[in-house]
Amino acid sequence: MKNYLIELFNTAQAKLLYLSEIDLTFSVPSQSNHGDYATNAAMILSKKLKRNPKEIANEIIANLDFDKKVIEKIEIAGPGFINFYFTSSYNSQIVKDVLHEKENFGKSKKSAGKKAMVEFISANPTGPLTVGHGRNAVVGDTVANMLEWIGYSVDREYYFNNAGRQMRVLGDSVRMRYLELLGQNIQFPDDYYQGEYIKEIAVKLKIEYGDKLIDEDAEGKFKQAAEEEIFADIIKTMERIKIRMKNFYNENTLYEKGKIKALLDEFKKKNLSYEKDEAVWLKLTELGNDMDKVIVKATGEPTYRLPDIAYHITKYDRKYDLMIDLFGSDHSATYPDVLAGLHALGYDTNKMKVLIHQFVTIMEKGEVVKMSTRKANYITLDELVDEVGSDVVRYFFNMRSITSHLNFDLDLAKKQSDENPVFYLQYAHARISSILRMTKDEGLNSSLENLELLITKEEQNLLKKLYEFPHDVIFSAENYETNRITSYLEELAALFHRFYTECRIIGSEKKLAEARIALCIAVQTVIKNGLSILGVNAPEKM
């Protein structure tokens, strides 16, 4: 439908040159009596041309060479909207496209040939993934999926650091728990990692080595074991929610390959850094930011900014057309420095897109649980998956805009799980499977021969919704908005359930019944495709 309008207007541009001067948009009006699609082109042009919008609208319509079999009528309404009404027989043809393209319906080649990288999670191996990481993980993976759907070749990458103070403390935390197990009286510091998992790692070490590690350094076996155990757990958790990285990038590599030193020299050479109080500062003020920041401490150790910039340079070296960073709002202060640094070195920062998601607040028994990895006061992503399952977790994190806080009421999520919208969608999918089983027993088959018989309001609404899917996927992907997909699917499922209530298959005249079966398959296909973008299962039975 939309594609037809776009072509129609492209043709008309030859006669009405002003049409090429504006961004044409076609939208589905919120009210059905305003047509199937509408455009505000005449109103936008009215400002430019200083003419009456209705007059312009009339002129546009007069120059649209449309097929009566496709468009039933065109009206001018309100302040100058042009409303298009499509014929029901044209609408029904979408079923052919869906059944023909199957699992590919909704994919496009819009960004074919382009390479994208989505960097997400990127948690250092100091503890299990929490619910907060869960939002990052799910949204990052889904954004990657959406980009693949519009043609990008996408690499998922996890950036981590297993050096530095954090990891030393982690190793020492394990060491102390180990010594405790050997019967020593230990004062475990408050600012050490308090979690149970530390004790578990210590237990494993004791089983394996007995008391042989009693004089071992914190940064030796203890740190190494902790990192390995924790990373293995993180990967296991990721797999439970269907996330697989292409690459894990260790910050250490940057040092080993001399990239940190090279970058430092580059900044110095370009006169972008200076020394003060025995530290090296980046001239961020000159680059438009609020204040200069330290990139190498007086101790000689770089701050995170330097490796972060060096890391992003490796992304540019790897020739990505689009680089996405996703992190929580607690890291929102870091990226302007990184972008400014890259920009100053001549990198095209338009190729980078930084997505910031707001916090996940966990409510339990009506109270907010304050989360801290250090204090082990958190709910792990694993526990969440145990409670509600991967599908609910993925759907829940995808269903809200990343700009809004996500209020996760654990008690509600547990007991309410069969009222969750994800079940509404899965139910629609399973219901169609059931219909297909039943109708097959009745000797009815899907047929594309008489689709024009699909004329009831319920059928037509469903058909029009199917047309929107590919456009919604593009829109969602280009705006990195996973919640558009969930709303689309909820609307589609609602239209299907209404159709189900009003339109019977078994008992209808054969031609109509078989056209309806085709429609059901089309709806089921789109639900399945949409759920697969979200990483949610589409069950045959429930």
Next chain:
RNA sequence: GCGCCCAUAGCUCAAUUGGAUAGAGCAACAGCCUUCUAAGCUGUAGGUUAGUGGUUCGAGUCCACUUGGGCGUACCA
């Protein structure tokens, strides 16, 4: 103090990026199963879009200020 994000129905959130009469789901109330899955459908009720001004054909959306919240504001990441 300064910067970023946010404030929409009792609760959790949408609103095609400036469009026509602001929509869903929970929760509440009233209905619908001898017929393809009632995890469903139909209806009722619920709003000064935090507030005040401004920009224009048109504002929940953009701008300014005010109020209230979250996150930052390190020689931690």
